[in-house]
Amino acid sequence: MKKIIATVAALALVAGMATAQSKKNANTFIGLAMPETHVERWQKDGAALLADAQAKGYKAEVTFGDADQGKQNTQIQDFLTKGAKLLVIGSVNEGVGSVVADAAADGTIVIAYDRLITGSKDYDYYITFDNYKVGTFQGKAIESALNLAKATKSKPKYITLFAGSPTDNNAKVFFDGAIDVLRPYVEKGVLKIVGPAPMKSGDAAFTKITTENWKADIAKARMENLLNNDAAKVTLDAILAPNDTLARAIIEACAADAKYTKKLPVVTGQDGEVASIAAIRDGKQNMTVFKDTRKLASATIELADALLQGKAPSIAGARLDTTSYNTGKKTVKAYLLEPVIVNKDNYKAIMIDSGYYKESDIK
Numbered sequence: 620m621k622k623i624i625a626t627v628a629a630l631a632l633v634a635g636m637a638t639a640q641s642k643k644n645a646n647t648f649i650g651l652a653m654p655e656t657h658v659e660r661w662q663k664d665g666a667a668l669l670a671d672a673q674a675k676g677y678k679a680e681v682t683f684g685d686a687d688q689g690k691q692n693t694q695i696q697d698f699l700t701k702g703a704k705l706l707v708i709g710s711v712n713e714g715v716g717s718v719v720a721d722a723a724a725d726g727t728i729v730i731a732y733d734r735l736i737t738g739s740k741d742y743d744y745y746i747t748f749d750n751y752k753v754g755t756f757q758g759k760a761i762e763s764a765l766n767l768a769k770a771t772k773s774k775p776k777y778i779t780l781f782a783g784s785p786t787d788n789n790a791k792v793f794f795d796g797a798i799d800v801l802r803p804y805v806e807k808g809v810l811k812i813v814g815p816a817p818m819k820s821g822d823a824a825f826t827k828i829t830t831e832n833w834k835a836d837i838a839k840a841r842m843e844n845l846l847n848n849d850a851a852k853v854t855l856d857a858i859l860a861p862n863d864t865l866a867r868a869i870i871e872a873c874a875a876d877a878k879y880t881k882k883l884p885v886v887t888g889q890d891g892e893v894a895s896i897a898a899i900r901d902g903k904q905n906m907t908v909f910k911d912t913r914k915l916a917s918a919t920i921e922l923a924d925a926l927l928q929g930k931a932p933s934i935a936g937a938r939l940d941t942t943s944y945n946t947g948k949k950t951v952k953a954y955l956l957e958p959v960i961v962n963k964d965n966y967k968a969i970m971i972d973s974g975y976y977k978e979s980d981i982k
Protein backbone atom coordinates (compact mmCIF):
# COMPACT_ATOMS: atom_id res chain seq x y z
CA MET A 620 0.00 0.00 0.00
CA LYS A 621 2.80 2.37 1.00
CA LYS A 622 4.50 1.54 -2.29
CA ILE A 623 1.34 2.39 -4.21
CA ILE A 624 0.96 5.69 -2.40
CA ALA A 625 4.61 6.50 -3.07
CA THR A 626 4.20 5.62 -6.78
CA VAL A 627 1.04 7.69 -7.08
CA ALA A 628 2.78 10.58 -5.34
CA ALA A 629 5.79 10.26 -7.66
CA LEU A 630 3.55 10.14 -10.72
CA ALA A 631 1.64 13.19 -9.51
CA LEU A 632 4.95 14.97 -9.03
CA VAL A 633 6.07 14.12 -12.57
CA ALA A 634 2.69 15.19 -13.95
CA GLY A 635 2.90 18.40 -11.96
CA MET A 636 6.39 19.06 -13.27
CA ALA A 637 5.17 18.35 -16.80
CA THR A 638 2.36 20.88 -16.43
CA ALA A 639 4.73 23.43 -14.94
CA GLN A 640 7.12 22.88 -17.87
CA SER A 641 4.24 23.06 -20.31
CA LYS A 642 3.20 26.41 -18.76
CA LYS A 643 6.75 27.71 -19.19
CA ASN A 644 6.75 26.53 -22.80
CA ALA A 645 3.73 28.75 -23.49
CA ASN A 646 6.14 31.67 -23.76
CA THR A 647 8.36 29.88 -26.27
CA PHE A 648 7.60 30.16 -29.97
CA ILE A 649 8.58 27.50 -32.50
CA GLY A 650 8.43 28.23 -36.24
CA LEU A 651 7.69 25.28 -38.53
CA ALA A 652 8.65 26.00 -42.14
CA MET A 653 7.60 23.33 -44.67
CA PRO A 654 8.70 23.53 -48.32
CA GLU A 655 5.59 22.82 -50.36
CA THR A 656 2.12 21.32 -50.49
CA HIS A 657 2.10 19.83 -54.02
CA VAL A 658 3.67 16.72 -52.51
CA GLU A 659 1.06 15.39 -50.09
CA ARG A 660 3.37 14.37 -47.25
CA TRP A 661 4.32 17.93 -46.28
CA GLN A 662 0.78 18.76 -45.27
CA LYS A 663 0.89 15.78 -42.92
CA ASP A 664 4.33 16.77 -41.64
CA GLY A 665 3.14 20.31 -40.98
CA ALA A 666 -0.02 19.20 -39.18
CA ALA A 667 1.79 16.61 -37.03
CA LEU A 668 4.60 19.00 -36.07
CA LEU A 669 2.11 21.68 -35.06
CA ALA A 670 0.02 19.26 -32.98
CA ASP A 671 3.09 17.78 -31.25
CA ALA A 672 4.58 21.20 -30.45
CA GLN A 673 1.26 22.41 -29.05
CA ALA A 674 0.84 19.22 -27.03
CA LYS A 675 4.03 20.17 -25.18
CA GLY A 676 2.60 23.60 -24.52
CA TYR A 677 4.66 25.52 -27.08
CA LYS A 678 3.35 28.36 -29.18
CA ALA A 679 3.85 27.24 -32.78
CA GLU A 680 2.96 28.12 -36.33
CA VAL A 681 3.38 26.27 -39.61
CA THR A 682 3.99 27.74 -43.07
CA PHE A 683 4.37 26.22 -46.56
CA GLY A 684 6.78 27.75 -49.06
CA ASP A 685 5.12 26.63 -52.33
CA ALA A 686 8.52 25.36 -53.58
CA ASP A 687 9.66 29.00 -53.67
CA GLN A 688 12.75 29.69 -51.55
CA GLY A 689 12.17 33.47 -51.61
CA LYS A 690 8.70 32.93 -50.20
CA GLN A 691 9.96 30.52 -47.55
CA ASN A 692 12.71 32.95 -46.53
CA THR A 693 10.08 35.66 -45.94
CA GLN A 694 8.08 33.20 -43.83
CA ILE A 695 11.17 32.34 -41.77
CA GLN A 696 12.09 36.03 -41.34
CA ASP A 697 8.58 36.55 -40.04
CA PHE A 698 9.11 33.74 -37.49
CA LEU A 699 12.31 35.48 -36.34
CA THR A 700 10.50 38.82 -36.02
CA LYS A 701 7.93 37.06 -33.84
CA GLY A 702 10.77 35.94 -31.56
CA ALA A 703 11.06 32.27 -32.53
CA LYS A 704 13.45 30.40 -30.23
CA LEU A 705 13.63 27.39 -32.54
CA LEU A 706 12.97 26.76 -36.21
CA VAL A 707 12.17 23.45 -37.87
CA ILE A 708 12.97 23.91 -41.56
CA GLY A 709 12.14 21.61 -44.44
CA SER A 710 13.92 23.78 -46.99
CA VAL A 711 13.18 24.30 -50.67
CA ASN A 712 16.88 24.66 -51.58
CA GLU A 713 20.13 25.97 -50.16
CA GLY A 714 19.00 29.56 -50.72
CA VAL A 715 17.58 29.17 -47.20
CA GLY A 716 21.16 29.63 -45.90
CA SER A 717 20.86 33.41 -45.51
CA VAL A 718 17.93 33.20 -43.08
CA VAL A 719 19.55 30.30 -41.23
CA ALA A 720 22.53 32.64 -40.71
CA ASP A 721 20.14 35.33 -39.41
CA ALA A 722 18.63 32.78 -37.02
CA ALA A 723 22.06 31.83 -35.71
CA ALA A 724 22.90 35.50 -35.17
CA ASP A 725 19.69 35.80 -33.09
CA GLY A 726 20.58 32.70 -31.05
CA THR A 727 17.65 30.80 -32.57
CA ILE A 728 18.17 27.04 -32.85
CA VAL A 729 17.64 25.53 -36.31
CA ILE A 730 16.76 21.92 -37.00
CA ALA A 731 17.02 20.90 -40.67
CA TYR A 732 13.94 18.75 -41.22
CA ASP A 733 13.99 15.87 -43.71
CA ARG A 734 16.25 17.79 -46.15
CA LEU A 735 19.86 18.64 -45.32
CA ILE A 736 20.54 22.39 -45.60
CA THR A 737 23.69 22.38 -47.68
CA GLY A 738 26.23 25.20 -47.84
CA SER A 739 25.51 26.36 -44.26
CA LYS A 740 27.66 26.36 -41.13
CA ASP A 741 24.92 27.95 -39.02
CA TYR A 742 23.08 24.99 -37.54
CA ASP A 743 23.91 21.73 -35.77
CA TYR A 744 20.97 19.34 -36.06
CA TYR A 745 19.39 17.38 -38.89
CA ILE A 746 16.55 14.88 -38.58
CA THR A 747 15.37 12.64 -41.40
CA PHE A 748 14.88 9.05 -42.52
CA ASP A 749 17.68 6.81 -43.70
CA ASN A 750 17.39 8.11 -47.26
CA TYR A 751 20.12 5.93 -48.73
CA LYS A 752 18.06 2.97 -47.55
CA VAL A 753 15.00 4.43 -49.29
CA GLY A 754 16.95 4.28 -52.56
CA THR A 755 18.17 0.78 -51.79
CA PHE A 756 14.56 -0.37 -51.36
CA GLN A 757 13.68 1.07 -54.77
CA GLY A 758 16.67 -0.63 -56.42
CA LYS A 759 15.93 -3.96 -54.73
CA ALA A 760 12.27 -3.85 -55.78
CA ILE A 761 13.38 -3.52 -59.41
CA GLU A 762 16.04 -6.20 -58.97
CA SER A 763 13.48 -8.68 -57.72
CA ALA A 764 10.53 -7.73 -60.00
CA LEU A 765 12.76 -8.07 -63.09
CA ASN A 766 14.55 -11.12 -61.68
CA LEU A 767 17.85 -9.50 -62.61
CA ALA A 768 19.83 -12.31 -61.05
CA LYS A 769 18.60 -14.53 -63.90
CA ALA A 770 18.70 -11.92 -66.70
CA THR A 771 21.06 -12.56 -69.62
CA LYS A 772 23.05 -10.43 -72.04
CA SER A 773 21.18 -11.89 -75.00
CA LYS A 774 17.83 -10.96 -73.46
CA PRO A 775 18.58 -7.90 -71.32
CA LYS A 776 16.03 -5.89 -69.34
CA TYR A 777 15.40 -2.23 -70.12
CA ILE A 778 15.10 0.57 -67.59
CA THR A 779 14.89 4.34 -67.62
CA LEU A 780 15.98 6.55 -64.72
CA PHE A 781 14.35 9.51 -62.98
CA ALA A 782 15.58 11.48 -59.98
CA GLY A 783 14.10 14.19 -57.76
CA SER A 784 14.89 17.89 -57.58
CA PRO A 785 18.49 18.77 -58.43
CA THR A 786 18.48 21.27 -55.53
CA ASP A 787 17.32 18.72 -52.93
CA ASN A 788 20.21 16.79 -51.38
CA ASN A 789 17.83 13.88 -50.73
CA ALA A 790 17.40 13.36 -54.48
CA LYS A 791 21.09 12.47 -54.71
CA VAL A 792 20.99 10.13 -51.74
CA PHE A 793 17.89 8.28 -53.02
CA PHE A 794 19.51 7.86 -56.44
CA ASP A 795 22.82 6.62 -55.04
CA GLY A 796 21.00 4.03 -52.92
CA ALA A 797 19.08 2.73 -55.93
CA ILE A 798 21.87 2.77 -58.48
CA ASP A 799 24.25 0.99 -56.11
CA VAL A 800 21.86 -1.99 -56.28
CA LEU A 801 21.38 -1.79 -60.06
CA ARG A 802 24.92 -0.91 -61.21
CA PRO A 803 26.34 -4.49 -61.13
CA TYR A 804 23.61 -5.61 -63.54
CA VAL A 805 24.33 -2.68 -65.87
CA GLU A 806 28.02 -3.57 -65.78
CA LYS A 807 27.22 -7.21 -66.60
CA GLY A 808 25.19 -6.05 -69.60
CA VAL A 809 21.95 -7.66 -68.42
CA LEU A 810 20.27 -4.35 -67.58
CA LYS A 811 20.27 -1.64 -70.27
CA ILE A 812 19.60 1.98 -69.40
CA VAL A 813 17.48 3.80 -71.95
CA GLY A 814 18.19 7.55 -71.99
CA PRO A 815 20.78 9.32 -69.81
CA ALA A 816 22.73 6.85 -67.67
CA PRO A 817 24.45 8.38 -64.63
CA MET A 818 26.15 5.73 -62.49
CA LYS A 819 26.18 7.97 -59.40
CA SER A 820 24.63 11.30 -58.41
CA GLY A 821 27.96 13.04 -58.92
CA ASP A 822 28.02 12.22 -62.66
CA ALA A 823 27.26 15.00 -65.15
CA ALA A 824 24.42 12.92 -66.63
CA PHE A 825 22.60 13.07 -63.28
CA THR A 826 21.33 16.57 -64.15
CA LYS A 827 19.60 15.05 -67.22
CA ILE A 828 17.40 12.77 -65.10
CA THR A 829 16.47 15.22 -62.31
CA THR A 830 13.04 16.81 -61.93
CA GLU A 831 13.01 20.49 -60.94
CA ASN A 832 11.22 20.98 -57.62
CA TRP A 833 9.75 17.48 -57.78
CA LYS A 834 7.03 18.68 -60.21
CA ALA A 835 4.80 15.98 -61.70
CA ASP A 836 4.21 17.80 -65.00
CA ILE A 837 7.97 17.97 -65.62
CA ALA A 838 8.38 14.22 -65.04
CA LYS A 839 5.37 13.46 -67.23
CA ALA A 840 6.69 15.59 -70.10
CA ARG A 841 10.12 13.95 -69.83
CA MET A 842 8.53 10.48 -69.88
CA GLU A 843 6.47 11.35 -72.97
CA ASN A 844 9.60 12.60 -74.64
CA LEU A 845 11.48 9.38 -73.81
CA LEU A 846 8.61 7.26 -75.14
CA ASN A 847 8.74 9.13 -78.44
CA ASN A 848 12.51 9.16 -78.75
CA ASP A 849 15.09 7.09 -76.80
CA ALA A 850 12.53 4.49 -75.72
CA ALA A 851 10.57 4.38 -78.98
CA LYS A 852 12.14 1.14 -80.18
CA VAL A 853 12.26 -0.85 -76.94
CA THR A 854 9.77 -2.02 -74.38
CA LEU A 855 10.73 -0.73 -70.96
CA ASP A 856 10.69 -3.28 -68.15
CA ALA A 857 11.16 -0.76 -65.34
CA ILE A 858 11.34 2.90 -64.47
CA LEU A 859 13.18 4.16 -61.41
CA ALA A 860 10.88 6.87 -60.03
CA PRO A 861 12.02 8.63 -56.86
CA ASN A 862 8.65 9.38 -55.25
CA ASP A 863 4.94 8.69 -55.60
CA THR A 864 4.00 12.07 -57.06
CA LEU A 865 6.43 11.53 -59.95
CA ALA A 866 5.68 7.79 -60.21
CA ARG A 867 2.01 8.43 -60.95
CA ALA A 868 2.85 11.10 -63.54
CA ILE A 869 5.25 8.65 -65.23
CA ILE A 870 2.65 5.86 -65.13
CA GLU A 871 0.09 8.21 -66.70
CA ALA A 872 2.46 8.92 -69.59
CA CYS A 873 3.12 5.18 -70.11
CA ALA A 874 -0.55 4.23 -69.87
CA ALA A 875 -1.30 6.58 -72.78
CA ASP A 876 1.21 4.70 -74.96
CA ALA A 877 -0.27 1.76 -76.92
CA LYS A 878 2.78 -0.36 -76.08
CA TYR A 879 1.94 -0.36 -72.38
CA THR A 880 -1.83 -0.66 -72.33
CA LYS A 881 -1.65 -4.35 -71.33
CA LYS A 882 1.46 -4.31 -69.15
CA LEU A 883 3.06 -1.31 -67.52
CA PRO A 884 6.76 -1.17 -66.65
CA VAL A 885 7.68 -1.81 -63.01
CA VAL A 886 7.58 1.66 -61.42
CA THR A 887 8.97 2.48 -57.96
CA GLY A 888 7.89 5.23 -55.59
CA GLN A 889 8.19 6.73 -52.13
CA ASP A 890 6.03 8.42 -49.45
CA GLY A 891 3.06 6.05 -49.24
CA GLU A 892 0.73 8.62 -50.81
CA VAL A 893 -2.88 7.51 -50.74
CA ALA A 894 -3.27 7.48 -54.56
CA SER A 895 -0.14 5.37 -54.89
CA ILE A 896 -1.42 2.85 -52.35
CA ALA A 897 -4.44 2.47 -54.64
CA ALA A 898 -2.09 2.14 -57.65
CA ILE A 899 -0.12 -0.57 -55.83
CA ARG A 900 -3.32 -2.42 -54.93
CA ASP A 901 -4.36 -2.20 -58.61
CA GLY A 902 -0.99 -3.44 -59.89
CA LYS A 903 -0.04 -0.16 -61.61
CA GLN A 904 2.77 0.93 -59.29
CA ASN A 905 5.16 -1.71 -57.96
CA MET A 906 6.07 -0.29 -54.57
CA THR A 907 6.46 2.73 -52.36
CA VAL A 908 8.57 3.54 -49.31
CA PHE A 909 6.68 4.62 -46.24
CA LYS A 910 8.30 7.27 -44.10
CA ASP A 911 5.88 7.75 -41.24
CA THR A 912 5.58 11.52 -40.92
CA ARG A 913 3.92 11.10 -37.50
CA LYS A 914 7.11 9.51 -36.19
CA LEU A 915 9.39 12.08 -37.81
CA ALA A 916 7.31 14.92 -36.39
CA SER A 917 7.19 13.54 -32.86
CA ALA A 918 10.93 12.76 -32.85
CA THR A 919 11.60 16.30 -34.09
CA ILE A 920 9.54 17.91 -31.34
CA GLU A 921 11.26 15.66 -28.77
CA LEU A 922 14.60 16.92 -30.12
CA ALA A 923 13.38 20.53 -30.13
CA ASP A 924 12.12 20.19 -26.55
CA ALA A 925 15.44 18.78 -25.33
CA LEU A 926 17.45 21.51 -27.08
CA LEU A 927 15.23 24.30 -25.77
CA GLN A 928 15.62 22.98 -22.23
CA GLY A 929 19.36 22.57 -22.67
CA LYS A 930 19.15 18.82 -22.15
CA ALA A 931 21.11 16.15 -24.03
CA PRO A 932 18.72 14.78 -26.66
CA SER A 933 17.95 11.07 -26.66
CA ILE A 934 15.43 10.45 -29.40
CA ALA A 935 13.43 7.22 -29.30
CA GLY A 936 13.45 5.27 -32.56
CA ALA A 937 16.19 7.39 -34.17
CA ARG A 938 19.82 6.48 -34.84
CA LEU A 939 22.35 9.25 -34.22
CA ASP A 940 24.94 9.68 -36.96
CA THR A 941 27.60 12.28 -36.17
CA THR A 942 29.92 11.65 -39.11
CA SER A 943 28.07 11.23 -42.42
CA TYR A 944 26.12 14.45 -42.99
CA ASN A 945 28.30 17.30 -44.12
CA THR A 946 26.77 20.53 -45.37
CA GLY A 947 29.92 21.42 -47.28
CA LYS A 948 30.81 23.71 -44.35
CA LYS A 949 30.43 21.41 -41.34
CA THR A 950 29.28 17.99 -40.19
CA VAL A 951 25.92 18.13 -38.43
CA LYS A 952 24.41 15.70 -35.97
CA ALA A 953 21.89 13.62 -37.89
CA TYR A 954 19.04 11.62 -36.37
CA LEU A 955 17.85 8.91 -38.76
CA LEU A 956 14.53 7.08 -38.67
CA GLU A 957 13.80 3.80 -40.44
CA PRO A 958 11.86 3.77 -43.71
CA VAL A 959 9.60 0.82 -44.54
CA ILE A 960 9.12 -0.85 -47.93
CA VAL A 961 5.48 -1.18 -49.02
CA ASN A 962 4.12 -3.36 -51.81
CA LYS A 963 1.04 -5.34 -52.76
CA ASP A 964 1.75 -7.98 -50.11
CA ASN A 965 2.03 -5.73 -47.08
CA TYR A 966 0.28 -2.42 -47.84
CA LYS A 967 -2.73 -3.33 -45.71
CA ALA A 968 -0.64 -4.18 -42.67
CA ILE A 969 1.66 -1.17 -42.99
CA MET A 970 -0.61 1.59 -44.21
CA ILE A 971 -4.04 0.67 -42.87
CA ASP A 972 -3.58 -1.45 -39.75
CA SER A 973 -1.18 1.22 -38.44
CA GLY A 974 -4.02 3.74 -38.66
CA TYR A 975 -2.22 5.94 -41.21
CA TYR A 976 -5.10 5.49 -43.67
CA LYS A 977 -8.57 4.06 -43.42
CA GLU A 978 -9.50 1.31 -45.88
CA SER A 979 -12.10 3.71 -47.31
CA ASP A 980 -9.39 6.32 -48.07
CA ILE A 981 -7.88 3.98 -50.69
CA LYS A 982 -10.14 4.79 -53.62
Ligand code: BGC
Nearest residue numbers: 658733734787789833862890
Ligand atom coordinates in the same frame (compact mmCIF):
# COMPACT_ATOMS: atom_id res chain seq x y z
C1 BGC B 1 11.40 14.06 -49.38
C2 BGC B 1 10.43 13.13 -50.07
C3 BGC B 1 9.50 13.91 -50.98
C4 BGC B 1 10.27 14.88 -51.86
C5 BGC B 1 9.34 15.81 -52.62
C6 BGC B 1 12.12 14.88 -50.41
O1 BGC B 1 13.04 15.73 -49.82
O2 BGC B 1 12.31 13.32 -48.59
O3 BGC B 1 9.70 12.44 -49.09
O4 BGC B 1 8.79 13.04 -51.80
O5 BGC B 1 11.15 15.65 -51.09
O6 BGC B 1 8.62 16.63 -51.76
